[in-house]
Amino acid sequence: MSDEIKKMIIEYVKKEYLDEDSDQEIKEDTKLISSGIVDSFSMVSLKTYLEKKFSIKLPDEDATPEAFDSVNNIIELIRKFGAKV
Amino acid sequence: MAYSSKARDFYSGELQGMKDKGIFKEERYIQSPQAASINVEYPKGAEPKQVLNFCANNYLGLSSHPDVVKAAHEALDSRGYGLSSVRFICGTQDIHNELEIQMSEFLGMEGTCLFPSCMEANAGLFDVVLTPEDAMISDRLVHASIVDGLKLCKAQMFNYKHNSMSHLEEKLQEAQSCRLRMIITDGVFSMDGDIAPLDKICDLADKYDAMVMVDDSHATGFIGKTGRGTHEYHNVMKRVDIITTTFGKGLGGATGGSVSGPKEIAEMCRQRARPYLFSNTMPPAVVAGSLKVLEILSKSTDRRDKLEKNTKYWREGLSKAGFDLKQGDTPIVPVMLYNAKLAQDIARDLYHEGIYVTGFFFPVVAQGQARIRTQISAGHEMEHLDKALAAFTKIGEKYGILGLKKDEIIAKYGL
Numbered sequence: 001m002s003d004e005i006k007k008m009i010i011e012y013v014k015k016e017y018l019d020e021d022s023d024q025e026i027k028e029d030t031k032l033i034s035s036g037i038v039d040s041f042s043m044v045s046l047k048t049y050l051e052k053k054f055s056i057k058l059p060d061e062d063a064t065p066e067a068f069d070s071v072n073n074i075i076e077l078i079r080k081f082g083a084k085v
Numbered sequence: 086m087a088y089s090s091k092a093r094d095f096y097s098g099e100l101q102g103m104k105d106k107g108i109f110k111e112e113r114y115i116q117s118p119q120a121a122s123i124n125v126e127y128p129k130g131a132e133p134k135q136v137l138n139f140c141a142n143n144y145l146g147l148s149s150h151p152d153v154v155k156a157a158h159e160a161l162d163s164r165g166y167g168l169s170s171v172r173f174i175c176g177t178q179d180i181h182n183e184l185e186i187q188m189s190e191f192l193g194m195e196g197t198c199l200f201p202s203c204m205e206a207n208a209g210l211f212d213v214v215l216t217p218e219d220a221m222i223s224d225r226l227v228h229a230s231i232v233d234g235l236k237l238c239k240a241q242m243f244n245y246k247h248n249s250m251s252h253l254e255e256k257l258q259e260a261q262s263c264r265l266r267m268i269i270t271d272g273v274f275s276m277d278g279d280i281a282p283l284d285k286i287c288d289l290a291d292k293y294d295a296m297v298m299v300d301d302s303h304a305t306g307f308i309g310k311t312g313r314g315t316h317e318y319h320n321v322m323k324r325v326d327i328i329t330t331t332f333g334k335g336l337g338g339a340t341g342g343s344v345s346g347p348k349e350i351a352e353m354c355r356q357r358a359r360p361y362l363f364s365n366t367m368p369p370a371v372v373a374g375s376l377k378v379l380e381i382l383s384k385s386t387d388r389r390d391k392l393e394k395n396t397k398y399w400r401e402g403l404s405k406a407g408f409d410l411k412q413g414d415t416p417i418v419p420v421m422l423y424n425a426k427l428a429q430d431i432a433r434d435l436y437h438e439g440i441y442v443t444g445f446f447f448p449v450v451a452q453g454q455a456r457i458r459t460q461i462s463a464g465h466e467m468e469h470l471d472k473a474l475a476a477f478t479k480i481g482e483k484y485g486i487l488g489l490k491k492d493e494i495i496a497k498y499g500l
Binding site for chain 1: 225232242243244246447448451452453
């Protein structure tokens with residue numbers, strides 16, 4: 001289950017943030033924010049996606065760049081707020 | 086004493102951290118008026134050096150124009166130095182009202198509300214016109230002042246990949262249930278110098294019933310055939326709803342900003358925008374100088390035409406020398422170097438050659454996109470451009486990057 005969710009989030013990140021012709025690889029531990037793939041401003045799309053997909057609410061104080069810095073971190077965050085993953 | 090050694094150690098550590106990362110910004114002291122050629126004391130205490138300036142936003146060369154300076158002097162005599170008030174108490178003179186009328190006329194808008202800066206215009210606008218029921222849909226590379234303004238607003242936030250119209254359309258579809266939608270973009274993007282596709286943006290705005298807001302700070306006065314801005318460049322002068330811009334760049338370079346658009350939007354800013362209500366009015370001398378700038382630009386396109394000619398010459402010269410440039414149609418001409426240290430080293434060597442430019446690198450630009458951003462001015466003469474091209478070529482040769490493409494520069498210097 002968790003692997004499928006990770007794959008789904010990776011696919012979303014690729015589609016939402018990478019150029020169509022990009023061959024950049026994204027893995028579950030790839031740094032997203034600190035590497036510059038996702039900047040703190042455009043992070044809002046990912047937050048909205050996760051909230052809708054898992055029917056959860058991620059409080060702004062917890063939706064930090066650190067919490068979004070890898071797919072592994074994201075899984076930990078959404079679990080904390082009730083996502084069944 | 087509240088400022089304890091613990092507090093001092095904390096801030097010192099933060100500053101040292103910036104120095105260690107190479108992101109600590111040092112200021113250079115200019116001992117002359119802003120112009121194509123300036124006198125600079127750098128490093129601090131050094132004998133001032135005459136250098137050619139290729140990093141100012143002085144696009145039209147009006148920062149020290151004698152007629153603008155004269156108008157400001159006259160206003161000092163006739164209207165005084167400061168007003169010691171915000172606009173709505175006792176900080177509005179006849180010339181503030183006149184500048185708002187002239188700015189609306191220049192941009193082709195119904196109304197204008199002046200702000201102390203465009204930073205404050207962008208900080209104030211969104212919270213005034215959008216609510217949690219509404220959607221703000223912005224390009225991901227908008228200026229930091231817009232990002233801050235959006236954060237202050239409680240409307241639902243969406244953003245799209247830089248200049249990607251298919252991604253913007255997806256976001257407009259996602260936001261269809263919102264009451265009002267506003268597409269938000271820079272007209273000219275300050276780091277890449279590219280122009281937003283406003284014609285396509287306006288088509289999407291019509292299709293999905295959205296307003297269009299443009300920050301034209303790097304365009305007003307010189308983009309478009311009479312310099313009205315990116316809406317003129319794309320032939321959408323009646324289709325862009327709101328323009329924010331600055332008097333601090335092409336329009337004389339002093340300070341001040343504005344929101345122009347439908348008269349209700351301008352009035353809403355006047356009534357409710359916190360940076361308008363709670364910060365001081367523009368000083369009379371700056372208002373009078375700005376009025377003179379608009380008068381100069383409305384009478385003749387000579388300065389924007391010269392800027393266009395200079396830009397073409399500069400782009401062609403750098404390309405011919407073998408530099409890797411971001412392509413575009415604006416006086417912002419980024420020389421791509423990709424490696425942060427290389428950008429800093431080349432900027433330093435150019436300074437020794439008498440050319441003042443700055444290296445930009447992450448986080449100001451994306452990781453691996455380090456560059457020297459050159460900015461052309463109508464104040465540059467051919468001999469300035471030729472001298473700078475010769476210096477760039479000399480330093481480019483020193484680092485062996487002439488004729489190299491992106492992958493080759495990265496192979497040589499890394500990211």
